[in-house]
Amino acid sequence: MLQIKLPFSQPIFPLVDIGVNFFDKAFADDLDEVLEHAQLAGVTGLLLTGTDLDNSEQALKLANQHPNLLCSTAGVHPHSAADWTKSTAATLQDLLAEPACVAVGETGLDFNRNFSTPKQQQLAFEEQLTLAAETGKPLFLHERDAGVKMLEMLHTWRDSISGAVVHCFTGEKKTLFGYLDLDLYIGITGWVCDERRGTHLWPLLPSIPLNRLLIESDSPWLIPRNLKPRPKKYRNEPAYLPWVLQQIAQLYALPVQEIATLTSTNAQRLFNLPVALLERKLP
Numbered sequence: 001m002l003q004i005k006l007p008f009s010q011p012i013f014p015l016v017d018i019g020v021n022f023f024d025k026a027f028a029d030d031l032d033e034v035l036e037h038a039q040l041a042g043v044t045g046l047l048l049t050g051t052d053l054d055n056s057e058q059a060l061k062l063a064n065q066h067p068n069l070l071c072s073t074a075g076v077h078p079h080s081a082a083d084w085t086k087s088t089a090a091t092l093q094d095l096l097a098e099p100a101c102v103a104v105g106e107t108g109l110d111f112n113r114n115f116s117t118p119k120q121q122q123l124a125f126e127e128q129l130t131l132a133a134e135t136g137k138p139l140f141l142h143e144r145d146a147g148v149k150m151l152e153m154l155h156t157w158r159d160s161i162s163g164a165v166v167h168c169f170t171g172e173k174k175t176l177f178g179y180l181d182l183d184l185y186i187g188i189t190g191w192v193c194d195e196r197r198g199t200h201l202w203p204l205l206p207s208i209p210l211n212r213l214l215i216e217s218d219s220p221w222l223i224p225r226n227l228k229p230r231p232k233k234y235r236n237e238p239a240y241l242p243w244v245l246q247q248i249a250q251l252y253a254l255p256v257q258e259i260a261t262l263t264s265t266n267a268q269r270l271f272n273l274p275v276a277l278l279e280r281k282l283p
């Protein structure tokens with residue numbers, strides 16, 4: 001039987017990991033085992049992030065193979081916005097027509113690295129906002145150093161879209177409150193466990209209303225730095241989500257079970273997830 005290390009004496013569930021990138025080469029060899037680890041750790045549902053057309057298709061395919069555990073998103077990440085063509089929206093629309101594909105994204109703006117130009121990013125984002133409005137599906141958003149423009153665009157679109165999460169929020173108070181004013185959900189990752197660069201989030205976190213809080217691993221990146229001992233394979237995986245949960249619960253001064261239940265219910269509500277994704281299954 002597989003063993004899994006936890007920060008608690010028992011697995012806490014349900015836990016819905018709303019951000020997983022399984023099509024990174026980090027998972028090429030042992031995806032089945034990674035899914036088993038996740039379930040042993042109390043993770044009952046996972047949302048596979050689509051960041052371009054290829055991996056949006058792969059994510060949906062895998063989600064359809066594990067309907068009680070996985071759902072997917074379909075979108076084009078701001079880094080890849082330069083690849084957006086006239087036919088991209090139609091391809092995404094076909095993916096979004098499937099029930100297991102529950103959100104538009106990952107989309108948004110990243111002016112930190114500008115792998116695509118800001119103009120290309122805004123165009124691809126605008127097209128994906130249109131898709132969200134047309135399909136009624138919520139958005140899975142990415143933003144880095146682009147809060148002002150992001151808020152401006154979301155403000156214009158807010159009445160047309162059903163909802164959205166700003167995933168892996170690492171920004172400042174003003175941006176956070178801007179998103180909350182638009183009644184968006186906020187995704188928190190292991191960034192909050194990082195004593196070097198995540199401490200600005202500590203006083204901010206409890207101002208996120210508990211009915212707008214979501215939790216995510218962002219695997220294979222952002223391994224929680226409170227995870228002890230460090231695993232031999234130095235990559236993040238959904239089974240380490242309990243360490244993020246523990247840190248969040250400490251910041252809210254609430255029991256871990258309460259945070260687990262609330263964030264999973266929030267994910268179910270925002271993404272209209274099948275209830276099976278909140279039920280414990282053992283591998």
Ligand SMILES: [Zn+2]
Pocket residue numbers: 106141142143167168
């Ligand atoms: Zn992202």
